[in-house]
């Protein structure tokens with residue numbers, strides 16, 4: 087069924103695109119639809135095997151200060167990788183070689199090291215093929231598929247590719263780093279398509295930040311993308327559409343589509359016009375959310391997300407500083423350059439704290455104690471006087487004491503609440519504004 091669909095798509099694209107991409111093929115790439123045993127690629131010459139139309143290539147692409155192996159589009163300047171082999175392996179240097187060897191294994195060879203398998207097969211391959219659907223396939227001697235990149239998606243699915251129950255897509259680490267990132271899109275066995283932060287201990291409902299709401303359909307539901315941008319889910323028999331995510335794009339232009347879970351944790355259907363212009367750019371046809379603060383964990387520990395109409399931004403809790411300003415997800419730690427530390431150094435073991443309020447934010451509720459208190463001030467004091475309390479969330483007369491780190495933080499303007507964060511405060515003498523709040527903490 088899946089093979090039939092992909093074959094039909096293959097021929098549609100094949101006939102449609104043959105004439106379009108003839109000119110865009112780079113000299114270093116070989117147009118070779120069937121890759122025979124003994125064929126080899128190197129990062130700098132003969133670096134990839136092209137599909138018949140030249141739309142997709144399998145082979146080396148630049149990553150970091152070396153090369154990675156995967157499937158990518160040719161003919162556009164915007165580098166678009168749709169599949170990566172061994173995505174968490176380090177980039178390889180230019181003296182590496184990729185070989186479909188005489189044993190029928192596709193291996194990466196590097197000087198003075200063991201061969202690395204690129205595909206995991208139980209029988210030898212007779213030949214390989216980069217199909218025009220974007221699927222890279224290994225066949226045995228009776229022409230059966232023994233391995234295909236479509237069965238091992240990384241962060242993208244293409245038309246005719248199916249995300250089956252039990253499979254997931256995981257975002258890349260950054261726009262230029264294709265290794266495993268921090269967000270997933272999981273086709274669960276209960277029929278629900280759900281997004282989680284990868285760090286969630288066991289993916290359970292409380293960590294989800296997006297769900298299709300189709301859990302009543304049970305096992306073996308699947309996610310599909312059609313060649314017209316239609317993203318939808320089918321039930322176990324593959325006969326009934328249970329959910330439309332995006333609709334087919336009503337367009338007369340020739341376009342190609344992909345669905346990717348992006349670095350920011352949102353998944354989007356993109357379209358690209360088929361022209362000869364290498365400057366052509368992908369445009370968003372559909373997105374899972376327009377609120378860029380939805381993905382949980384975007385701002386890391388002790389950070390919270392602020393969004394305006396177009397962008398998301400991360401801030402740290404009061405008294406905290408960003409671990410790595412170029413990577414929000416690395417979160418925030420106590421700002422030890424704060425005045426309080428200098429005082430501490432000059433003053434033996436004595437530490438002074440106060441509570442710093444933060445209005446209208448939402449966090450994961452992982453409280454170790456919940457008190458019924460009638461005022462903000464009581465909640466503030468309850469945390470201040472509890473050596474185990476590092477923060478308190480106060481809403482509707484409930485005071486929830488927390489330990490750090492706080493996570494999944496975001497602003498929530500529609501909600502009236504306050505978070506109190508215990509911060510160090512410089513001791514400025516008995517007449518200080520804060521002196522009434524100062525307490526001696528257990529050390």
Ligand SMILES: *[C@@H]1O[C@H](CO)[C@@H](O)[C@H](O)[C@H]1NC(C)=O
Pocket residue numbers: 119120138229
């Ligand atoms: C690739 O090999 C298969 C099986 O031998 C053959 O049917 C097909 O025509 C070949 N494709 C091309 C483009 O040569």
Ligand SMILES: *[C@@H]1O[C@H](CO)[C@@H](O)[C@H](O)[C@H]1NC(C)=O
Pocket residue numbers: 116131132
């Ligand atoms: C690329 O591969 C082709 C076909 O195998 C071969 O003839 C050619 O010499 C190779 N080019 C380089 C630079 O290795």
Ligand SMILES: *[C@@H]1O[C@H](CO)[C@@H](O)[C@H](O)[C@H]1NC(C)=O
Pocket residue numbers: 179180181197198
């Ligand atoms: C291969 O390249 C790496 C990195 O540039 C280098 O360290 C290594 O010595 C090279 N090996 C050979 C055999 O040239």
Ligand SMILES: *[C@@H]1O[C@H](CO)[C@@H](O)[C@H](O)[C@H]1NC(C)=O
Pocket residue numbers: 206207
């Ligand atoms: C290869 O496939 C076998 C059987 O499907 C599986 O048990 C094994 O974990 C796989 N190995 C890798 C490296 O994916």
Ligand SMILES: *[C@@H]1O[C@H](CO)[C@@H](O)[C@H](O)[C@H]1NC(C)=O
Pocket residue numbers: 304305306322
């Ligand atoms: C799901 O697929 C598996 C493997 O094909 C099958 O054993 C199982 O019965 C299916 N479950 C449902 C609910 O169709």
Ligand SMILES: *[C@@H]1O[C@H](CO)[C@@H](O)[C@H](O)[C@H]1NC(C)=O
Pocket residue numbers: 303321322323324325326
């Ligand atoms: C899928 O939907 C069809 C039509 O509603 C139904 O007949 C079939 O039983 C469903 N299959 C499963 C496994 O739910």
Ligand SMILES: *[C@@H]1O[C@H](CO)[C@@H](O)[C@H](O)[C@H]1NC(C)=O
Pocket residue numbers: 327328329330
């Ligand atoms: C999804 O859209 C198709 C038309 O494109 C329609 O036939 C189908 O019933 C829709 N499915 C649902 C669950 O609404």
Ligand SMILES: *[C@@H]1O[C@H](CO)[C@@H](O)[C@H](O)[C@H]1NC(C)=O
Pocket residue numbers: 370371372373374375376
């Ligand atoms: C994202 O989807 C929302 C609907 O969920 C839509 O309002 C918004 O315009 C979309 N944004 C983009 C950039 O497509």
Ligand SMILES: *[C@@H]1O[C@H](CO)[C@@H](O)[C@H](O)[C@H]1NC(C)=O
Pocket residue numbers: 394395396397398399
């Ligand atoms: C949204 O925030 C981003 C980053 O903070 C900023 O560059 C952009 O100008 C803001 N856009 C609007 C419409 O306020």
